[in-house]
Amino acid sequence: MRILLSLALLLLLSCSPSPERESFTITTYNAYAFFDRYDDGSEFDGFSHSDGYDGKAYDERIRKTAILIGRNLSSSDVIILEEIESDAVLSDLLDAGLSGKGFRYYGIAAEADGALAVGFISKIKPVSTTLHRIPGHRAILGLTFYTGGSLIDVYGLHFRSRINGGDDDRKEEYSYLRSLIEEGGTLSIASGDFNSEPSVEDEAIGLFPHGYPESHSVFASSDPDDARNGVYFAPSLDRELVFTEAGTYEYEGSWHFYDMHLLSEECWDGYGWEYDRAWITATPEMKDEFGRPYPYDPSTGRGYSDHFPFTVRLVKM
Numbered sequence: 001m002r003i004l005l006s007l008a009l010l011l012l013l014s015c016s017p018s019p020e021r022e023s024f025t026i027t028t029y030n031a032y033a034f035f036d037r038y039d040d041g042s043e044f045d046g047f048s049h050s051d052g053y054d055g056k057a058y059d060e061r062i063r064k065t066a067i068l069i070g071r072n073l074s075s076s077d078v079i080i081l082e083e084i085e086s087d088a089v090l091s092d093l094l095d096a097g098l099s100g101k102g103f104r105y106y107g108i109a110a111e112a113d114g115a116l117a118v119g120f121i122s123k124i125k126p127v128s129t130t131l132h133r134i135p136g137h138r139a140i141l142g143l144t145f146y147t148g149g150s151l152i153d154v155y156g157l158h159f160r161s162r163i164n165g166g167d168d169d170r171k172e173e174y175s176y177l178r179s180l181i182e183e184g185g186t187l188s189i190a191s192g193d194f195n196s197e198p199s200v201e202d203e204a205i206g207l208f209p210h211g212y213p214e215s216h217s218v219f220a221s222s223d224p225d226d227a228r229n230g231v232y233f234a235p236s237l238d239r240e241l242v243f244t245e246a247g248t249y250e251y252e253g254s255w256h257f258y259d260m261h262l263l264s265e266e267c268w269d270g271y272g273w274e275y276d277r278a279w280i281t282a283t284p285e286m287k288d289e290f291g292r293p294y295p296y297d298p299s300t301g302r303g304y305s306d307h308f309p310f311t312v313r314l315v316k317m
Contacts, residue, residue: 024148024273024313024316025076025078025313026080027078027080027191027310028079028191028261029305029309029310030193030249031083033116033296034061034083034089035053035058035085035089035116036092038086052299061301062093064304067097068304069098070098070101071283073281077123077145078124079309080120081120082116082158083158084118085115085116087106090107090121104125105121107120108141109138109156111133111138117139118138118139120141120143120154122143124147126144127146130143132180138159138160140180141155142155142156148273151186152273152314154189155181155190155191156191159173159194170195171204171217173204174204174205177190177262186266187264187267187273189262189263189267190260191261192260197256197258203216204217205217205218208221218230220232224268228265232263233275234260235275235277243280244280244282248280248293250306259308259309263312273317276314276315277313278310279310281309286304286308
């Protein structure tokens, strides 16, 4: 069976070039089953018109999400959004007010055989967009930006869910991501919902230097000086930071840092763009009564997502 892949990149017209920036800030946010206003049969339970998730409910969700992003994430230059059904969701978010915050460009790694994909909104026009995919896995969205006199490669991703395991699949996905970063040869940031976190026990992503270099697909380190081929700096491990939350995702009483950024060695080489800091955004309206991420409920229209956004900032040396 032939699998059709497409990368839909819709650019809003702008007559002026992107200004030089002294910082580059990128956020990853799993937007939680963000279906558009149209029923096409691939919706999850509760997200069809017959369930009440119709045009009116969708418009209200767009309005509330645009306000949330505008108030709390508009310092970002790029936002990688997971679980987006179509580019219409991104276009509607910009029309609902985010274009007024400077977000002019958007796109999605649209797949013919999947309901939800990885998308982005950006204040900076990407100089190139690519789609990377292992058959049977979600597509990785590749973006290249030229800003501050340098190129930055960004890989937006959503790795295999932990439902029914998926360990081998994630190991394969991490290996593929490593090959993309190493072939790129420039400063690279992998951002998204990895559905795993660095662990000695996890064969997909391990803590450097445990078992290096054979036992894991990639390694993450708390020290950017460790970054090299196969080893990436993870701001979520930064010992100098104190995060406001225990993680970005909570499941059955345990907190996890599945939403991550992995930075290549160029983020700490003393030249060009360098890592500055990272933070979780978790405002009161994003939390339930127990302080956990409050997922959107299509039956009530309340909530946002079961993940908190995670942001990393680079500064120009």
